[in-house]
Amino acid sequence: MGQAALVAAAEAPLLRVAGFVKRYGRRSAVKEVSLEVRRGEIYGLIGPDGAGKSSLMKAVAGVLSFDAGRLEVFGIQLDSEAAAERVKGRLGFMPQGLGLNLYPELSIEENIDFFARLRLVPAAELAQRKERLLAITRLARFRSRAMKHLSGGMKQKLALVCTLIHEPELIVLDEPTTGVDPVSRRDFWLILSEILHERGATALVSTAYMDEASRFHRLALMLDGRILAAGRPQDLRRRVPGVAVQLRAEHQAEALARLRSVFAQVQALGAWIHVFAQDRDATAAEREIRAALADIALHEMFSTEPELEDVFIASLRQQDPHAGAMSAAVQAPLAAMAAAADGNAIAARGLTRDFGEFRAVDRVSFNVSRGEIFGLLGANGAGKTTCIKMLTGILPPSAGEGSVGGIDMRHAGRAIKQRIGYVSQAFSLYTDLTVVENVRLFAGIYGLTRREAGERLAWTLDNGGLAGYENETAGSLPMGLRQRLALGCALVHRPQVLFLDEPTSGVDPVGRRQFWEILFRLSRIDGVAILVTTHYMSEAEHCDRLALMYAGGIVADAAPAELKRRVTEEAGSLLEISASPVLQALALLRSAGYPDAALFGEHIHLLARDPDTAGTQLRQMLAGAGIAVAHIGRRPLSMEDVFVHYVTLLERGGTLQ
């Protein structure tokens, strides 16, 4: 916690928001939000698209007017244009979108110089600061490279440098890590912490990733223009007491249905089932689970600390008992899976695609069988979308082949297109048509008869929870419903193979769970082969099998649990260390044989082969250097850890790049 806690008590908050309201026309984007940010802390706003994060941040940065409430920055009340101008010199704002505020044609150095001159930074100071920031961000080598040729992670680092060049006291960063690969993301958080520490500056940062909560000193969970809960990450996790139980059982679909009759929050994660047992301890939860499963054989079961997302959904349910409720029980023909495994539904062999000099996809191979959910996990620009486009026949591959149901998609005729469904990135239905019109349009396109179309419409409305929205235009629906409508339209002709390109981007956690629930039923009950891409590391757990994509290639391909097991085998278990001052501890650990130690807010994560002995050794080492160690404990590996591990291995081995 360091200086944040020490200074906080004595001083007035750097930023004070009270009863903040922002409306766009009749729609309220932010409804009576209040929060305080203390000097020196990293304060997080977590929430899905449309939660009101950007509106709040823009208002703080003085670039957006608001309708009610008070906004105080550095003790100055932002109630006029003139007041906003007075604070602008002391803060830095980085808007949403990868490098959107930068100039693509200018080089790294030219971009920095431009922002410095805009902020009237004296030449001598500019030279000094620029060198320092370029060194910290490790961009110095690329100083004359045009911004448009940088990777997503580098763009974000450059944007950060440009935001910091005038040494603001408060920096406002709107979703700086969305779509950035996990390795660059870790880098970004570390750089941010270092710079804030060095300058004694404060940061207000937003993110759509729930699993980034641990990066913040304090945070607010936002949904639908309101703050659901605020506080330190560990306090938030304890707000709703309970335990998370992971289990693997025979007849997953039936097991899921039985557990749902006892527990409110149950979801399938690949071959596993994840239960959040509220108000119970591990023993009680596991006992109740065994009782609920009755005659269904239980293969494996263990309990962990609940995820923030479990808590988020639980606190949502406290406000609205129906939130997050899954639709009707699964009427599962248990035998459906048995007939499944006949050949590959999707196959990619050496699939490659070049755009001019740039190789977007590099010799990618994988197979997806019937009834399987296969995930392509990677950052923006890793080649996921290009892969899907080649497999659906939208884009011809430069080399290699992709086939669906054994037929090469390059020569895909009507018959094969009749068997695939596709939900493309962003929302690709007609926003100006209503729900019913969209479904009927696709029913017509797939040549369904009037009667069939009626049946499928009823199914889509029921399955997607869209009843009551029939005559709303698609554009007016919340993200979660839109995506379920898109899914319904892609399924209108009952395809056997389904392609989904980042279907849950920007959807709130409840909506995401419901979406995955539908995918789960499709794969398990209807035997549909599903290929899905995502840049949410936490979502990858839903897949039966995963391929990690990085720079156009696949770095690993296995079941999520298997991937984690391999990492544990190769590099060890995950240790979480709480030490103070944390940055000093991190530097020490990195030089003492843990080069991959990563900073998570006030904690350090590292992989250690023999966690128990390593823990003792580390405690002694840190204590010896005068660093106070509060706690060292084991943490379950996350998919992000797996991803970072493989990419770091690759980069060290030099086979990519």
Next chain:
Amino acid sequence: MKRPATDFPSLARIWLQQIAVLSLKEIRQLLRDRALFIYTVYIFTANIIIAAGGASNELRDSPVRVHDADRSVASRDLIYSFQPPRFRLAGEVDSAAEALRLLDRGEARMILDIPPDFAESLRRQRPAHVQALIDTSQANTGYLASSYAARIVARFSEAQVQRNIIRAGGDPRNLPTIRNEVRVWYNPDLNDKWFNTISELLTMVTVACILLPAAAMIREKERGTLEQLLVSPLTPLQIMLSKLLSMMLVMLCGTTVAIFGIMQPLYHVPFVGSVPLFFLLAALYAFTNAGLGLVAATFARNSAQVGLVVLLMVMPIVMLSGTWTPMESMPAWLRSLMYLSPLRHFIEVAYGILLRGAGIGLLWESVAAMAAIGIALFALGLARFRRQFA
């Protein structure tokens, strides 16, 4: 899952059904796109009314200033020959310099300068001179003003000659003058509202026929819905045909409203020829232009770009059509280019059927040209579309 149909009749049924649902979708989208819908309604209604009322090519109420240095009966006679509706006497000026200043400032369209010896010269039967200074910065009305002025002076001069002959005891009717007897056909009242409204309608139909399909296509491209269509069992031909058919329908409805709702009741524009033939050929014209719009959509990346590309296409099409300028007055090299402008051929058709009652026998050359241009453009659009997306 249902087996996909394989026999020909059901495949054909599905093929047509797909085009029908897509076309219906296009029309729905147009009706809900407020800006585009208002624009479409505007060009077939208010715009025609503005063209009929406002933009007249006639010379009306042109202000004339007079510098009369003679101040005689004869000079006053000449001055008062400049009468409404063409001219309006806007007063006298004292000096030629003052007159020039008024002309410079745009307060007079014409200065009539009468020298001090005007009446004296006429009396002595010597040639008399007057000078008309005309502001021709607006070439068309300037040209009209100068020719009307010349006619007025000539008539005055003729009357003077006749008076002199009578005074000399002769009979002015024996003078060897030529009278030109003009009969105007097809538009006997020389009503320029007919010409203006039809020309405006044709111009706007051209814009709509290019812009609407282009906008419909680019909208799909921008929002990513095109990909959704491409992974479905639709061919590029079906996607393009549905845009073409729906926008053709919109254009035919608009033309119906414009002709029977506005041009006929308000301005009595005649419809001499066959109504079905006119609309059939209008549909063909829509096809010709839609091809151009779809080609434009393959060149543009977004709505703003497609607007510019369409503008770039419409200008030469209208300029080279002979709508507003007669074909004969173009230089030879431009005249051969005019055969490429689809509007040039549709003008033959529209004026032919509406005003002259022409049948297909007279119009077949234009029809063949429109069809040829249309097929070529549509094929080009389809080829580019396939290359980009398939």
